[in-house]
Amino acid sequence: MGRAPCCDKANVKKGPWSPEEDAKLKEFMEKYGTAGNWIALPQKAGLKRCGKSCRLRWLNYLRPNIKHGEFSDEEDRIICTLFASIGSRWSIIAAQLPGRTDNDIKNYWNTKLKKKLMGLVPSKYSQQPLSNTFQTQPHSLSNLSHLYRDFNSFYLQTTKSVEPMALPSLYCNNSDTFSLTTSQYPYFLQNQEALLDPQCYNINGKESSNMLMFGGNEASCSSSDGSCSKDHVKQEEIACGFQGFYGGFDQGNQKFMLHDAFVDQKPINLGSSQCDMELVKQLISSNNSSSLVFNHDEGKSDEREMVYYYS
């Protein structure tokens, strides 16, 4: 036998609340509160509504200090941070935002914020132009191995994940500074301040995979329909363009390990050779007039993706 319904469905009104109903509920709540329980409240208040409906109307709309309207950047930041760490626990998220209801936040996330953030996903996954990717503030190259390692620790700590954060790509701004671009947009979006101040996110220094991908957006050539103007590289091989090299930081020091790279679609054996940071910088800056195209193959893990070079 199933549970008895909380109210007589045939005799309760559904749909939008009228101003008169709102006034009745508000007046009753201000005088008596829930008067014991929500189920009995509608009858006492003279409302032809389900108790649950009354509760929802009160909590989401009528109770004092409810905030409606645009969410601030600060509220966006809090929602993203919490969503990234605890997921869709809307009531917990709402508890951190005075005046906002879980329903409000849920709606806002589903209709606006999620889309806003999706626009920041790197083109490798979204097929959007790289100009839409999220990038950190510029950093000196020598800071970045520490930055990624520490930030990955932060990621593992807050998500309780056993997997390292997805590989960010490194973007060469000029000869001196670099930015990270990543699909872990909520984290990077929420923690721009932390990224600027390594003291903020160096939680426990837990070591983990610290691969980084070198690449810049200047050679980006993919359009939303996947077309590409670089006719000497097979179009279907190009998911997005990068200018740079693929490799990873050696654990704990300033060396950079170069991995697979291709020249004119032929492999050049850079595999796991150790490079000084200065050499990497020179390699990137010396290729400003050329292009390196990053080949994203759905069937491969990030670790096996290739870099194409052509002039």
Next chain:
DNA sequence: AACGTTACCAACCGCCGTACG
């Protein structure tokens, strides 16, 4: 102007945890 599509959001539904008899 008419129609179709998309975006938004209030409200509903059903499940789950817990209090209580």
Next chain:
DNA sequence: ACGTACGGCGGTTGGTAACGT
């Protein structure tokens, strides 16, 4: 220990306003 009722929560739906063709 068990059954029942209630409150709370997150997912989903449906109405409608806004926008595009």
